[in-house]
Amino acid sequence: MNTPLSKDDTRRQVLRILGEIAPEADTTSLRPDVSFRDQLDLDSMDFLNFVVALHKEFHIEIPEADYPKYMTLNGCLTQLSAARS
Amino acid sequence: MAEFLMPTLGADMTDGTLVQWKKKEGDRIAKGETIAEVDTEKAAIDVESHTTGIIERLITRPGDKVPVGTVMAIIREEGGPTTSVASPRAVATPPSPPPPSPRTERAAVAPSQVGRLRISPAAKKLAAERGIEASTLQGTGPEGAITLDDIDRATTATTDIAKPVGTADRQARMRQTIAAAMARSKREIPHYYLSTTIDMGRAITWLKDSNEQRPVTERLLYGVLLIKAVALALRRVPELNALWKDGEAHRSERIHIGTAISLRQGGLVAPALHDADRLSLSELMQNFQDLVKRARAGSLRSSELSDPTITVTSLGEQGVETVFGVIYPPQVALVGFGKVVERPWVADGLVVPRPVLMASLSADHRVTDGHRGGLFLAEIDRLLQEPQSL
Amino acid sequence: MTTITYREAVRSGLREALKRDPRVFLMGEDVGKYGGTYACSKGLLDEFGPERIRDTPLSESTFVGAGIGAALGGMRPIVEVMTVNFSLLALDQILNNAATLRHMSGGQFNVPLVVRMATGAGRQVAAQHSHSLEGWYAHIPGITVLTPATVTDAQGMLLAALQEPDPVFIFEHAYLYSMEGELEGSRPAVDISRAAVRRPGNDLSLITFGGSLWKALAAATQLAQEGIEAEVLDLRVLRPLDTGTILTSVRKTHRAVVIDEAWRTGSFAAEIAAQIMEGAFYDLDAPVARVCSEEVPIPYPKHLEEAALPQPDKIVKAVRRLLG
Numbered sequence: 001m002n003t004p005l006s007k008d009d010t011r012r013q014v015l016r017i018l019g020e021i022a023p024e025a026d027t028t029s030l031r032p033d034v035s036f037r038d039q040l041d042l043d044s045m046d047f048l049n050f051v052v053a054l055h056k057e058f059h060i061e062i063p064e065a066d067y068p069k070y071m072t073l074n075g076c077l078t079q080l081s082a083a084r085s
Numbered sequence: 086m087a088e089f090l091m092p093t094l095g096a097d098m099t100d101g102t103l104v105q106w107k108k109k110e111g112d113r114i115a116k117g118e119t120i121a122e123v124d125t126e127k128a129a130i131d132v133e134s135h136t137t138g139i140i141e142r143l144i145t146r147p148g149d150k151v152p153v154g155t156v157m158a159i160i161r162e163e164g165g166p167t168t169s170v171a172s173p174r175a176v177a178t179p180p181s182p183p184p185p186s187p188r189t190e191r192a193a194v195a196p197s198q199v200g201r202l203r204i205s206p207a208a209k210k211l212a213a214e215r216g217i218e219a220s221t222l223q224g225t226g227p228e229g230a231i232t233l234d235d236i237d238r239a240t241t242a243t244t245d246i247a248k249p250v251g252t253a254d255r256q257a258r259m260r261q262t263i264a265a266a267m268a269r270s271k272r273e274i275p276h277y278y279l280s281t282t283i284d285m286g287r288a289i290t291w292l293k294d295s296n297e298q299r300p301v302t303e304r305l306l307y308g309v310l311l312i313k314a315v316a317l318a319l320r321r322v323p324e325l326n327a328l329w330k331d332g333e334a335h336r337s338e339r340i341h342i343g344t345a346i347s348l349r350q351g352g353l354v355a356p357a358l359h360d361a362d363r364l365s366l367s368e369l370m371q372n373f374q375d376l377v378k379r380a381r382a383g384s385l386r387s388s389e390l391s392d393p394t395i396t397v398t399s400l401g402e403q404g405v406e407t408v409f410g411v412i413y414p415p416q417v418a419l420v421g422f423g424k425v426v427e428r429p430w431v432a433d434g435l436v437v438p439r440p441v442l443m444a445s446l447s448a449d450h451r452v453t454d455g456h457r458g459g460l461f462l463a464e465i466d467r468l469l470q471e472p473q474s475l
Numbered sequence: 476m477t478t479i480t481y482r483e484a485v486r487s488g489l490r491e492a493l494k495r496d497p498r499v500f501l502m503g504e505d506v507g508k509y510g511g512t513y514a515c516s517k518g519l520l521d522e523f524g525p526e527r528i529r530d531t532p533l534s535e536s537t538f539v540g541a542g543i544g545a546a547l548g549g550m551r552p553i554v555e556v557m558t559v560n561f562s563l564l565a566l567d568q569i570l571n572n573a574a575t576l577r578h579m580s581g582g583q584f585n586v587p588l589v590v591r592m593a594t595g596a597g598r599q600v601a602a603q604h605s606h607s608l609e610g611w612y613a614h615i616p617g618i619t620v621l622t623p624a625t626v627t628d629a630q631g632m633l634l635a636a637l638q639e640p641d642p643v644f645i646f647e648h649a650y651l652y653s654m655e656g657e658l659e660g661s662r663p664a665v666d667i668s669r670a671a672v673r674r675p676g677n678d679l680s681l682i683t684f685g686g687s688l689w690k691a692l693a694a695a696t697q698l699a700q701e702g703i704e705a706e707v708l709d710l711r712v713l714r715p716l717d718t719g720t721i722l723t724s725v726r727k728t729h730r731a732v733v734i735d736e737a738w739r740t741g742s743f744a745a746e747i748a749a750q751i752m753e754g755a756f757y758d759l760d761a762p763v764a765r766v767c768s769e770e771v772p773i774p775y776p777k778h779l780e781e782a783a784l785p786q787p788d789k790i791v792k793a794v795r796r797l798l799g
Contacts, residue, residue, distance in 0.1 A: 205760040226799040
């Protein structure tokens with residue numbers, strides 16, 4: 001499909017999406033293993049929007065059962081690279 | 086000829102500042118189309134027209150702060166007559182009182198206390214320009230009419246001219262507005278509170294199954310089930326779906342659920358999900374998503390702020406188990422939902438772990454009693470046990 | 476500046492007109508040997524001869540009709556009618572001929588006729604000599620209606636009227652003939668298209684014409700002592716009416732009192748009020764008020780005559796009522 005993105009590119013994209021959902025948050029100082037909800041005050045609507053944005057950006061299916069895997073930055077990156085390989 | 090007035094976009098909104106017109110004089114406007122952007126204490130709101138027609142005249146200037154009810158523009162309704170250039174507001178203005186004659190002087194006719202406001206045409210025009218609510222003034226002109234001088238005096242008395250509202254400023258003012266509305270609510274509304282614990286097992290299982298079938302873009306949040314259940318329960322107990330005006334409750338035919346949305350910078354708004362009882366869960370979800378997005382982007386529509394007939398607040402996400410809310414006047418009820426938690430639950434004589442939710446009702450005792458309120462909560466519970474029928 | 480009476484001003488205008496244009500002649504009842512009922516033409520017969528200063532029989536219809544014929548024939552007649560009351564006898568000639576011939580001939584014939592007449596009350600000459608009917612004439616399209624109130628206008632309007640291609644009616648208020656005034660400059664003719672602001676002010680507009688101008692000015696002086704600055708407008712020309720000046724004034728002051736010596740009902744004052752309503756409604760801060768004559772034939776006894784007419788104190792009262 002698309003040219004594979006580097007891990008840095010993927011990371012940048014994920015942070016951009018987060019930035020759109022929580023415009024006032026400082027995503028540069030995000031701790032990669034702590035859940036977004038705790039750091040960015042995301043609610044379920046925000047998280048749903050985040051998942052939908054990932055789906056649109058990376059063209060991947062994310063079943064509801066997998067939501068917890070996308071709760072942290074590292075989790076996202078792991079899932080995205082697995083889905084694309 | 087129709088008048089476009091500064092709308093009430095909340096219980097305690099007394100005035101608003103015109104940010105910009107979205108239409109020019111001579112433009113066509115359809116009912117529901119945005120005519121103006123208005124800055125309130127809470128947010129900049131896109132205000133919709135209630136009339137389809139041609140914009141005859143834009144009266145308020147951008148930057149002007151005018152009281153609720155002020156005529157801001159004149160819209161010539163489709164098929165309506167054109168007014169002459171010389172008297173662009175002929176329809177909207179009272180006829181000049183009869184000239185004083187020696188006879189009326191002798192008869193000493195007392196000015197009529199009912200009917201139209203006794204105000205000179207020039208004073209009426211000036212009042213509109215300056216955003217003065219003339220009906221509150223005491224006239225000093227012939228036969229007690231309000232004159233230019235009266236408007237002048239009122240203007241100097243209230244020369245608190247609108248300043249452009251910054252974000253910090255807006256937050257402070259939003260706080261004030263919430264403070265005023267809540268203080269008024271607690272001052273005027275005799276609240277009573279009820280709560281019940283609802284077994285959410287079936288609803289959550291159904292939602293999980295349902296979402297498995299749905300692409301990620303169409304999945305539902307359980308909050309939508311709660312809103313739909315409230316909307317349908319209101320059909321059974323319609324007296325809770327009402328507005329308190331002029332000393333009595335006026336039931337609303339339509340069910341517009343005000344949905345409390347916290348804003349990221351602080352503060353909250355509770356815009357309406359229109360006709361929540363008639364929408365499918367998918368439609369409701371879509372509208373809810375759109376509403377949250379626009380609430381946070383500060384682009385709510387006027388009808389969404391002024392229309393709610395009841396409010397639903399859900400603090401479960403913050404881990405709170407129970408919420409007893411304060412009614413948002415002039416509404417007469419507020420439904421609160423806490424967090425879904427696993428609790429020991431007795432079913433069929435066995436203690437089992439179940440996901441449960443605390444639902445509460447804050448209601449106006451002038452309008453309903455605990456018995457009806459209890460029925461309402463029970464109905465919500467019943468509906469949530471049959472999620473497939475929502 | 477020269478101080479002269481209104482009567483002398485009219486006479487000086489007549490003399491000037493007769494001198495300037497050989498086509499000009501004056502005719503009317505008693506204008507020759509007697510020197511005019513109001514002595515406006517005194518001495519003119521000797522100066523210009525019986526060809527140009529012609530006494531007529533007591534038949535308004537006949538001599539106004541003769542004037543129309545002379546005008547059609549290339550002359551520039553000035554016809555004097557003793558008072559507006561008697562002009563009713565000539566109304567058929569005025570309305571059906573003078574005012575309409577240009578229209579009915581498709582523009583082939585115009586009637587450059589000037590008719591002067593006395594109007595108004597205040598001299599104890601009773602109901603058959605005292606009415607103010609110029610408002611009726613102002614109703615008629617095709618003619619110009621002038622109401623000189625100052626000596627300058629009394630002299631200059633006559634000369635301006637003679638330049639007009641169509642009939643001009645000049646209403647000289649009988650009470651003014653003995654009034655003295657200062658002739659402004661030595662202009663041979665004055666403008667006859669505009670109203671004049673005789674006294675500027677910001678608080679309200681007193682709108683009037685003819686003999687009532689002086690009552691309005693007296694009222695304005697009295698009001699000024701109370702701190703009320705009235706603007707006094709002299710309409711000068713009732714037809715075609717200078718609506719612009721009226722509206723400009725009312726838009727500034729937001730209040731208007733119209734003073735008209737005619738009866739209130741159907742008066743020219745009503746027309747002014749309507750024009751203000753149509754053109755400046757949103758500038759009005761009070762209803763337009765009118766001070767007119769009582770609706771009775773003008774009485775003979777002095778005190779009753781005075782009571783029947785607009786007076787400065789009535790104007791002042793109307794103003795106070797308007798100010799609330």
